[in-house]
Amino acid sequence: MKKTLSKNNFHSVGNSVIRNDVIEKVTGTAKYIDDYKFGDMLYGATVRATVPHGNIKSFNSALALKIDGVIAVYTYKDVPGKNEVPFILNDYPLLASDKVLFHGQAIALVVAKTPEIAKFAAKKVEVTYQELPAINDVHQSLKKDAVKIFGNDNIFKRYDIIRGDAENVFEKAAVVVEGKYTTNYQVHAYLETQGMVADPQPDGSIVIYGSMQCPFYIHDAIVHILNVPQNKVRIVQTTTGGAFGGKEDVPSIVAAHAALAAYLSKKPVKIIYSREEDFQAMSKRHPSYIEMKYAADKKGKITAAQVRYILDGGAFSTLSPVVLWRGAVHAAGPYNIPNVKIEAICAATNKVPCGAFRGFGQPQTTFANESLIDELAVKLNISPLELRRINMMKVGSRTATGQKITRSCGLEKVIKQVVQKSDWNKIYLSPEKRTGTIRTGIGIAASFYGVGLGAGGKYLDRAGSYVQVQKDGTVIIAIGNTELGQGVFTVISQIAAEMLGCPYNFVRVLKTDTTRVPDSGPTVASRSTLMSGNAVRNAAGIIRLRIDKMVLEMLNVKSGAVKSNGKNYFLSSDPKKKVRYQDVVKKCYGKRINLTSNGWYAGEDVTFSQETGQGNAYYTYSYSATAAIVKVNTETCEVSVEKLVSGHDIGKALNPQLCEGQIEGGVIQSLGYALTENLIIKNGIMLNPSFAGYLIPTSSDIPEIIPVIVEEPYHDGPFGAKGLGEPPMITPATAIANAIYNATGWRTDKLPVTPEVLLDIKKHLWKKI
Amino acid sequence: MEKNIKFILNGKEVEVTVHPVKTLLKVLREDLGHTEVKAGCEQGECGSCTVIIDGKIVNSCIFPVGQAEGSSIITIAGLCKEGELHPIQKIFIEEGAVQCGFCTPGIILAVKVLLDRTLSPGDEEIREAVSGNLCRCTGYSKIFSAIKKAAVYMRTKK
Ligand code: FES
Ligand code: FES
Secondary structure, rough: OOOOOOOOOOOOOOOOOOOHHHHHHHOOOOOOOHHHOOOOEEEEEEOOOOOEEEEEEEEEEHHHHOOOOOOEEHHHOOOOOOOOOOOOOOOOOOOOOOEOOOOOEEEEEEEEEEEHHHHHHHHEEEEEEEOOOOOOOOOHHHOOOOOOOOOOOOEEHHHHHOOOOHHHHHHOOOOOEEEEEEEOOOOOOOOOOOOOEEEEEOOOEEEEEEEOHHHHHHHHHHHHOOOOOHHHHHEEEOOOOOOOOOOOOOOHHHHHHHHHHHHOOOEEEEEEOHHHHHHHHHOOOOOOOEEEEEEEEEOOOOEEEEEEEEEEEEEEOOOOHHHHHHHHHHOOEEEEEEEEEEEEEEEEEOOOOOOOOOOOHHHHHHHHHHHHHHHHHHHHOOOOOHHHHHHHHOOOOOOOOOOOOOOOOOOOHHHHHHHHHHHHHHOOOHHOOOOEEEEEEEEEEEEEOOOOEEEEEHHHOEEEEEEEEOOOOEEEEOOOOOOOOOOOHHHHEEEEHHHHOOOHHHHEEOOOOOOOOOOOOOOOOOHHHHHHHHHHHHHHHHHHHHHHHHHHHOOOOOOEEEEEEOOOOOOOOOOOOEEEEEHHHHHHHOOOOOOOEEEEEEEEOOEEEEOOEOOOOOOOEEEEEEEEEEEEEEOOEEEEEEEEEEEEEEEOOOHHHHHHHHHHHHHHHHHHHHOOOOOEEEOOOOOOOOOOOOOOHHHHHHHHEEEEEEOOOOOOOHHHHHOOHHHHHHOHHHHHHHHHHHHHOOOOEEEEHHHHHHHHHHHHHHHHH | OOOEEEEOOOEEEEEEEOOOOOOHHOOOHOOOOOOOOOOOOOOOOOOOEEEEEOOOEEHHHOOHHHHOOOOOOEEEHHHOOOOEEEHHHHHHHHOOOOOOOOHHHHHHHHHHHHHOOOOOOOOOHHHHHOOOOOOOOOOOHHHHHHHHHHHHHHHOOO
C-alpha cells in the first residue's frame, strides 16, 4: 500500500489501494459493450437528418428493405409508448415524425443481420425535406423575429438570481470592469463510443446492457417509450470506456433505439456508434456567451457582480435547464459579494443538442469571472493573488444565492498551496516587464463547486446500497452509481472494508444493475463517493453492529468498544483481546445472524427557491484553484503550457492516487478546452467530426502536472469526503488564459485561444497603438 | 474474393478465410474473437486498436489483413506469460495509469515496443512512443511515470 495523505487511523480508507477493476483492464479481458455477443443478435443503424431544419416531405424505405440481410426499418409510427426521450422537458422525439431540427437527428432505425448491412441500408433510406431557415447561433435565436423552434421564444430555460442591489452599486462604484466572453463547444471524446444491446426476454421483459453513466435514466426512458411496467425493464452497465457527462443523458436515446428494435424484432439488437456518428449526434458542452461586470471599492473589495450568461442549447433541451442552473449559481465566482445580479438563459438553435459535460456550465462562467477578476486587478493595480485573497470565500461568507458558508471551506489553503507549489512569487512579473520573442507567464483561476445535484435535482439526491458478507468473509456490494474509470468501485470497497473491518481485497462491487438497488440517481456531479459511499456506510454499519455484538460474546466481555485493523477485531480498552475477522463471520453464520443489509442515504435539505433565486443551493462545496505556467511565442502566437498546479479541497482523499488521477485527467481535458479543441459547425453542418479534425491533447502536449489535495472534512461525507470528479475541469483553462495575458498582455475573450485568436488580438493591439 | 490468410497470433499459427482488404481489427475481433483489440475510431487516429506486427506498432483498423500474411502479431492477450503479468502491466497497475481502460491495451503494446528497443528512454522518446495513442481519462501523467518505472525495473532485472 502506498502513501496516505493525512494521518490515518483507518486501515482501508485514505490508502492508495490498487483499483479493483484493473487486472481485466491491463490484460484486455474487460468486456465493453461491443465485446458482447448474443445468439441470433441483430444490428441497428440510424437514419439521420441531412438538413439542419426542415419538414419531412417523404420517407421511403423500400430500397433499404430489399437489401439482403435487412430485417426491418422502424420509424416513430412503431413506437408503442410515447415517442419522446424523457429528459426534463420531453421535447426530444425518439425518432423524428414530421420535422427535423438538427443535422444528424435520428429519423428511423434499420435492423439487419450485420452492422455493415445495417449501415449500408440506412444510407439507402430515402428522406426528402422541405428545408426551413435554420438558427445558427444563440443571438439569432433570441431575436424577436427569429424563427421559432422551441415554444414562443426559443428559450429552454431562464433563471434570475438577485441578491442586494447590484445596479445601484454599479452607479456609485469606485472601480468597474466589464467584459464579454465566448466559449466554443467541447466534445467528450471518450475513447469508447456510445453503444447498447437490448435483449428481449420470453416473459415480455427486456434487459439493456451498455456503456452508460445513469442506468436509472435509461430505465425511465425505456418504460416511457415501450409503455411497459417498470418491473419489466432491467438495465445493466457494462465496463464503460470513459464518459465525462457524455454518457449521462444521451445514452437513453441509444438504449431506447436498441430497445425499440429488440422489442419489435423479438431478437437481441446491438447498436454501436461510429466515431463520426458519435460526434454528430451525441451531446456536447454548450457554447456560451457571457457579459460580466464587477464593481469594487478602491481597496479592492468587490461590491457587486452582474452577469448575463447565455448558453446555446442546440435543437433539444436535454439537460440544458440544469446545466444552466449550475453555471448560474456559481457565476459570480468564489467570492463574497454582497450585491449580485445574474441572468441566465439557455436558448434553442438548429444544431446538435448540448448537455452534460464534466464541469456542467461552470467552465464557461469561470472563464468569464476569473478573466474579469484579473482585469479588475490590473485596473486596481494590485496583484491578481491579492485581489483574490481580499474577496475569496471563507467560513462566514455568502454565495450569490445568499447561502452562508458555515463549514468545510478550504479555498484559502488551496490557493496558498497552489501559489507555493507553482513558485508564483518567483515567476510572477507584470506583463509590461516581460520581453523577448518567447515569453513566460503565470496565471491563476479559482472556483467553488456545489457537490451533488443540490437544489437543481434535489429529489434525485439519494442512493441505495446492498451489502452482503459471505460465509468465507468476502463481501458483495451493489450500488446504483456506475464505474466510469474514475474508480468509484474501489473507493466504495474501501469504505465497506473500513466499516465492516475486513480486508479491502475481500470486497467486490457488482456491475451496476437496476434490479439490485432502488433508483439512486445519476452518476454525475461528483456525487458518487458522497451518495453511494454513505449508502454503503449505512448498510455496512448495520452489519457491523451485529458483528461487534458477536465479538464481545466471543471475547467473553459484556460491553466495550470494538475496533478492527482489517484482520482482527479487538477491544479498544484492551487490544490484546482479539478475534479474527473470518472467525467472527463464521460464528455469526453458525448462530444464524444476518450479515446482509440494505443501505440508504439522502442528501441534506437545500432551500434554494426558483422564484427568488435565493437560498441554499447545495449542502456543501468543494474548492479549487489552478496555477498555469506558459510560454508564448509572440511571433507565431503558439502557446506551450509548461506546468499546471491544481489544488482541490475535497474533504478527505479516500484514495489519494485515484484523486490524483482525477485531477490530472481533468486538467488535461481543460487544457484541450483552452487551446486546441475547436469544433466547427457551419450552417448547421459539423465540419470536423473526427480525431483528425478535432484535436484532443496527446502525449506531446502534456506539461508537468502537480496535483494538490487539501482536506477540509465535510461532517456528513463518508469519512469527511466531498467530491472531486468535476472540479479539475473547471479552472485550468482560465488559468492558462490568464497566464497568456501575464506573458504578453494579450487578453483573450474567447476559448479556445488558438494561435489565430492570439494573432488577432496582437493585430488589434497594434492597430490601437 | 475471399482468401486464405495465415499468420502467427500471440505465438500460435492461425488461418482465416476472409477478404484480404478486411481490416485486421475486424478479423481479430469478429473472426478470431480477440476483443481485447479495441475500436475507438476505425480511422487510424486513436491507437485503441494497436497491435504489434513483427515488432512494430500498427493501427489494426486501417491495416488490411491481406498484408498480415506470414507475419507475427501480438495483442495484449499475448503479453501475459503463463498467467503472469508482464512487468509493464504490473507497473501500470501500481502507478494508477489505468482509468476507463479502453486505451490501455494499445498503450501497453506501444510501450512494449519502446522498451524492447531501449530500457533507458528519454522523456521525449516516451512521449513519442505513445503519441499515436489517445487517452482521454488520465492526462497521461501516470502513464509517463509508469513507463519510466517499468524501464528501470526491466533494466535492473535483466
Ligand atoms: S480504432 Fe484504430 S486508430 Fe482508432
Ligand atoms: S484510461 Fe480511459 S482513455 Fe485512457
